[in-house]
Amino acid sequence: MRSWTFDAIPDQSGRLAVVTGANSGIGYVTARELARRGAHVVLACRSAERGRAALARLRAEAPGARAELRPLDLAALASIRDFAAGWDHDRLDLLVNNAGVAMVPFARTADGFESHFGVNHLGTFALTGLLLPALAAAPAARVVTVSSEGQRFARFDVDRLGAERRYSAPFAYVASKRANLYFAAELHRRAAAAGLALRSLAVAPGLTRTNVLTGGANAARGRLYRSATALLVRLAFRPVAEGARTSLYAATADEAPGGGYVAPDGFLELRGEPTTRHRPRALSDVATARRLWELSEELTGVSHPLPAAHRR
Numbered sequence: 001m002r003s004w005t006f007d008a009i010p011d012q013s014g015r016l017a018v019v020t021g022a023n024s025g026i027g028y029v030t031a032r033e034l035a036r037r038g039a040h041v042v043l044a045c046r047s048a049e050r051g052r053a054a055l056a057r058l059r060a061e062a063p064g065a066r067a068e069l070r071p072l073d074l075a076a077l078a079s080i081r082d083f084a085a086g087w088d089h090d091r092l093d094l095l096v097n098n099a100g101v102a103m104v105p106f107a108r109t110a111d112g113f114e115s116h117f118g119v120n121h122l123g124t125f126a127l128t129g130l131l132l133p134a135l136a137a138a139p140a141a142r143v144v145t146v147s148s149e150g151q152r153f154a155r156f157d158v159d160r161l162g163a164e165r166r167y168s169a170p171f172a173y174v175a176s177k178r179a180n181l182y183f184a185a186e187l188h189r190r191a192a193a194a195g196l197a198l199r200s201l202a203v204a205p206g207l208t209r210t211n212v213l214t215g216g217a218n219a220a221r222g223r224l225y226r227s228a229t230a231l232l233v234r235l236a237f238r239p240v241a242e243g244a245r246t247s248l249y250a251a252t253a254d255e256a257p258g259g260g261y262v263a264p265d266g267f268l269e270l271r272g273e274p275t276t277r278h279r280p281r282a283l284s285d286v287a288t289a290r291r292l293w294e295l296s297e298e299l300t301g302v303s304h305p306l307p308a309a310h311r312r
Contacts, residue, residue, distance in 0.1 A: 021099025074123025
């Protein structure tokens with residue numbers, strides 16, 4: 001198979017995009033490459049300081065880029081609502097749900113949810129729902145939600161999500177990433193049933209050298225953990241640009257299928273070329289996806305309206 005590179009990204013001029021967690025790692029590369037191809041990119045970042053630094057770096061690396069910074073903390077529903085309420089563009093062509101946490105010690109979000117479930121799934125669910133009117137106003141919108149190759153190892157039980165007993169950070173993480181897959185597939189089904197011109201996809205980046213295992217809440221772990229993890233990431237994981245390929249492929253390629261799951265084509269999805277995976281059971285497990293959707297609406301207080309004016 002011919003290698004898919006950033007050079008294959010078509011012209012993005014006139015396209016308006018939001019990338020969450022765009023201050024570093026896969027999110028930053030995704031935002032930069034979209035901006036390089038002409039998109040107007042909104043960097044949605046939790047840290048104002050790191051966001052400003054990322055915006056300055058992006059403008060230096062992509063001269064003439066149209067980009068802006070807006071605050072967003074997926075660990076706080078109030079912040080998500082403020083972000084959506086402040087949306088002052090007439091539409092949104094692309095939402096890349098990239099931000100998340102990975103294998104952090106037990107903690108709760110501002111609204112009392114276990115952090116993996118609260119940030120990775122509920123935050124993403126709420127943001128997408130609140131931005132859905134803007135997405136519906138675009139002629140061919142896409143929502144790309146970053147899951148993980150680790151989702152295949154999840155023990156997923158809708159009734160025990162966010163449970164404190166026998167807490168395991170790795171299992172909490174992969175369960176939240178499986179939830180991303182259920183969400184992306186169910187969003188596409190609902191949009192298609194309503195006649196909405198919206199394409200929803202999930203992606204897995206493969207092993208990638210980001211700071212998700214060493215930054216944020218993981219920065220408070222002991223020196224041994226930080227040193228060992230940093231060494232592992234440096235030796236076994238791929239450069240960030242490699243990990244961003246699946247997100248950018250799903251966001252821009254004409255052939256990327258709505259309702260699909262894009263992951264590396266190598267062993268255990270750890271590395272390789274972006275390809276559409278059809279085997280994940282979560283894509284066809286409609287019953288679990290619907291139960292998770294209903295629970296998420298109840299917990300966040302956010303529904304996903306499909307504006308009648310934009311149905312067809």
